[in-house]
Amino acid sequence: MSEYGIIPEPLNVIISKVTVGEQKEDYHKDMNTVMSEQFIVTMFPIIKSLADAKGRPAALMLDNAPYHGRAISTPPTTTSRKADILSWLEDRNVPVSISESKPVLLNKLNRFLKENGGRLGNTVFYLDTEAAKYGVEIIRTPPSTDAAALYRHVDNYVDEIRDIVRQKEAEDADEKSDQECLDAGLFGDSSFDEVLESDVSEEF
Numbered sequence: 001m002s003e004y005g006i007i008p009e010p011l012n013v014i015i016s017k018v019t020v021g022e023q024k025e026d027y028h029k030d031m032n033t034v035m036s037e038q039f040i041v042t043m044f045p046i047i048k049s050l051a052d053a054k055g056r057p058a059a060l061m062l063d064n065a066p067y068h069g070r071a072i073s074t075p076p077t078t079t080s081r082k083a084d085i086l087s088w089l090e091d092r093n094v095p096v097s098i099s100e101s102k103p104v105l106l107n108k109l110n111r112f113l114k115e116n117g118g119r120l121g122n123t124v125f126y127l128d129t130e131a132a133k134y135g136v137e138i139i140r141t142p143p144s145t146d147a148a149a150l151y152r153h154v155d156n157y158v159d160e161i162r163d164i165v166r167q168k169e170a171e172d173a174d175e176k177s178d179q180e181c182l183d184a185g186l187f188g189d190s191s192f193d194e195v196l197e198s199d200v201s202e203e204f
Helices: 033-054 082-091 102-115 126-133 147-183 192-203
Strands: 058-062 071-073 136-140
Touching: 033 058, 033 126, 033 136, 071 126, 082 102, 126 136
Parallel strands: 058 136
Antiparallel strands: none
16 A cells, blocks of 8 residues: 555455464465565566656555565674684774774674664665665654554554655645646636636735
């Protein structure tokens, strides 16, 4: 769904393999990472094309379902080898030396993460890398352990999208009405702006 309505192109019918008693109202019993990634990647060129046609940046909002967040690169941890920590820091132009101990490198790692978006901000996700190839930005909803809070957060976005759609429909209707009046010659030889200006002058 976009602010202009439901995108018509996507169609992916899944026949559930679980019993009726095990099925839920949503698709979480059937969805997995492979299926999710394959479908979303096919949507990137469609999203980009639609956004370009509207002169808008292309973006896709995803929640934090596990199958949306397969990481292909993550920052080192305390259990990582010293060589891996050293290499990771070097790749990000952090001054380090092979002679430094692992605890020293971990301190530099933690400082870097704290100042540069944390572990999540330095995690590379598969879908993000694929989206970038098409010029699409992935926007992820904030993580939450409170399901109710997450649903309320998503509902806020739904309301915002509805408001945008209603506003756009109203603007389109106004523009269409004005154009129809012009086409019908109801304003004579005057433009709509000129008629509006004269109406305002008479009013005041």
